Amino acid sequence: MSPVSAGIFVEKFRKLGTIPTLPQAATRALAIANDPKCTISDFARVIESDPALATSLLKLVNSSYYAGNSRISNLTMAITRLGLRETQNMILAVSVRSVFRWMPKDQQEERDRLWRHSALTAVLCRHINEKLGFDFNGEEFSSGLAHDLGRIMLAVGYPDVFCKLSERESLDEGILLQDEESLLGFNHTDLGSWLANMWNLSEEMVEAIQYHHHPDRAPKYSILCSIVSIGEEMANFMEEHRTVEGIDLSNNPGWILLRNRWQAIDELDPSVFATAVMIEAMDEAEALVVVDAEVTV
Numbered sequence: 557m558s559p560v561s562a563g564i565f566v567e568k569f570r571k572l573g574t575i576p577t578l579p580q581a582a583t584r585a586l587a588i589a590n591d592p593k594c595t596i597s598d599f600a601r602v603i604e605s606d607p608a609l610a611t612s613l614l615k616l617v618n619s620s621y622y623a624g625n626s627r628i629s630n631l632t633m634a635i636t637r638l639g640l641r642e643t644q645n646m647i648l649a650v651s652v653r654s655v656f657r658w659m660p661k662d663q664q665e666e667r668d669r670l671w672r673h674s675a676l677t678a679v680l681c682r683h684i685n686e687k688l689g690f691d692f693n694g695e696e697f698s699s700g701l702a703h704d705l706g707r708i709m710l711a712v713g714y715p716d717v718f719c720k721l722s723e724r725e726s727l728d729e730g731i732l733l734q735d736e737e738s739l740l741g742f743n744h745t746d747l748g749s750w751l752a753n754m755w756n757l758s759e760e761m762v763e764a765i766q767y768h769h770h771p772d773r774a775p776k777y778s779i780l781c782s783i784v785s786i787g788e789e790m791a792n793f794m795e796e797h798r799t800v801e802g803i804d805l806s807n808n809p810g811w812i813l814l815r816n817r818w819q820a821i822d823e824l825d826p827s828v829f830a831t832a833v834m835i836e837a838m839d840e841a842e843a844l845v846v847v848d849a850e851v852t853v
C-alpha cells in the first residue's frame with residue numbers, strides 16, 4: 557500500500573478515536589513464541605500480565621472447540637495442552653475477535669456473518685495446507701482468520717459504504733473489491749494490511765491480508781496467499797449454498813497459481829479436492845464459530 561493511503565487511514569481513524577489496538581501482552585506473546593528459546597513458563601508469564609487475555613484463553617481452551625475431558629484452570633496447563641503454536645493462534649483468534657466489538661451495534665447480523673466467514677476460512681486453510689502437503693505451521697490458520705480484517709475496519713470507519721455493500725446478494729469478494737474501489741478509491745485489503753502492519757503482525761500475514769484476492773501479485777508469500785484465496789472461496793461457497801458439493805475452484809487465482817507450479821496439484825480434480833476438504837473441516841469450523849458465544853473477550 558502506498559504511504560499516501562496509509563496516511564489517510566491514520567487520519568480517518570484517529571479522528572474517529574477508533575484505531576483498534578492489539579493488547580500489548582498479545583503482541584509480546586506472538587513475538588516470543590517464535591523464539592526457539594521460549595519456554596512454556598516464559599510464555600505463560602507474558603499472557604498472565606494481561607488478565608483479560610488470560611481469562612479469554614482459559615475459556616477458549618475449556619470451550620467445545622477443544623472438547624477436553626478435564627477442566628483446565630491454569631495457563632501453564634492450557635499452553636501445555638495446546639502447544640506454543642496453537643496458543644499463538646488462539647491469542648490471535650481472541651484478538652481478532654475483539655476487533656469485531658468496534659463494529660457499529662446495528663451491524664450485529666453482519667458482524668456475526670463476518671466472524672463466521674473468518675473462522676470458516678481459518679479452519680479450511682489449515683486443512684488445505686495439510687492436504688496439499690505444505691509445511692505452514694499455523695500461519696495459514698492465523699492468516700485465514702485475519703484475512704478480512706479490513707472489512708471490519710470498513711464497518712468501523714466507513715459505516716455507510718459498508719452498509720451499502722452489505723446489501724449485495726452475492727458473496728463474491730472479487731466483485732466486492734471492485735465496488736469498494738469505485739466507492740472509496742481503496743479496498744478492504746488495503747485497510748486490513750494497514751492494521752496488520754500497525755499490529756506488527758508477521759510479514760507473511762500482512763501479505764496474506766493484502767493479496768488474498770490476488771496471490772499472483774504477492775512479492776514473497778504467494779503460496780500462503782493462494783491457500784487463503786482458496787479457503788475463503790470455499791468458505792463463501794459453504795455460506796452461500798449450504799452444501800459442500802458442486803464448487804468449481806478452477807478459476808480461483810490461488811488454485812491456478814498452485815496448479816501451475818506443482819504437477820501433483822494440477823492432476824487433482826479441484827471440485828473433488830474442495831469437497832473432501834470441506835467435509836473434513838466442517839465440524840471443526842462449526843466448533844470455532846460457536847466459540848464466539850462461549851468466550852467473552
Ligand SMILES: [Fe+2]
Pocket residue numbers: 703704729744768769
Ligand atoms: Fe477479502
Ligand SMILES: [Fe+2]
Pocket residue numbers: 673703704729788
Ligand atoms: Fe473473505
